[in-house]
Amino acid sequence: MIEYYDPETYPKEWNYLQSGTIIDQYMIERELAHGGFSSVYLARQMADQIQVAIKEYLPRKLAHRTWNNVVVANSEQTQSLFRRGRSLFFEEAKVLATLKHPNIVEVINFFEANSTVYMVMVYDYGITLDKILKNKTVAVTEDFLRAVFGTLLAGVGHIHSHHVLHLDIKPANILVRPGSDSLLLDFGALQTFPHSQLSKQIKILTKGFSPIEQYHQNARMGPWSDIYAIGASMRACIEARTPVPAPERVRHDTLVSAVKAFKRGYSEPFLKAVDWAMELNPKNRPQSVAELQEALAGE
Structure with a gap:
């Protein structure tokens, strides 16, 4: 169970x-x-x-x-x-x-x-991203987010290349160091893929950041699962609040696309990448970190 x-x-x-x-x-x-x-x-x-x-x-x-x-x-x-x-x-x-x-x-x-x-x-010195958002210690500009999530994606791409999923990416688990350099923390939900060797008796879920497949016992998870959490984390930074949880979106999706809601403050390629990463259907998201990186670059 x-x-x-x-x-x-x-x-x-x-x-x-x-x-x-x-x-x-x-x-x-x-x-x-x-x-x-x-x-x-x-x-x-x-x-x-x-x-x-x-x-x-x-x-x-x-x-x-x-x-x-x-x-x-x-x-x-x-x-x-x-x-x-x-x-x-x-x-x-x-x-x-x-x-x-x-x-x-x-x-x-x-x-x-x-x-x-x-x-x-x-022990690394820095401030977790959730505290930065809460205390408004840094202006959440596109340049800031590109720096933080650009370095985060480099780390996530590395763990995926070793067939490991984080499965709990969120602002509280992203340490921001000087120069907007990020460090991914807390691998307590870690699982290997495609065949998990670390299947846990307890699944870790964080409302607003966990993808829909993580709520189902036998659902197939992969890099696209971490990518949803990255997209949700970027959205949380832009919107200054936790995104609507995936199960609520499945029942009735009221989430306005980032491209429509925030077009005055951020570039279109950046917002399109956030929306793509947050697609509910795993097959409709970027399937790899490389694909998301290309989208953020406007390719």
């Missing part, structure tokens, strides 16, 4: 690792981010004091942290799902450790401790 999880609606009260906690060769400094399956911390390597980001597997619906930081299943009924998820998290870390690219978060270590799994990543 597949359980669907929407990270936007999950409770915010977490039981975090405390500052000063030592795990393996790292000391926790503070919590950076959280989700239904994990938390991310800023930490330091004790040997050289270099800062890193550490992601801890802790699915709150299945397990909890005890007084001595050991993670245990909530019940006998959730034990098998917790162990299955832990194994998949470890597999995710191993896959990510092989995907080296300037625009993809870099995994430098992974290990088991406290009856769970930890993933150690290079």
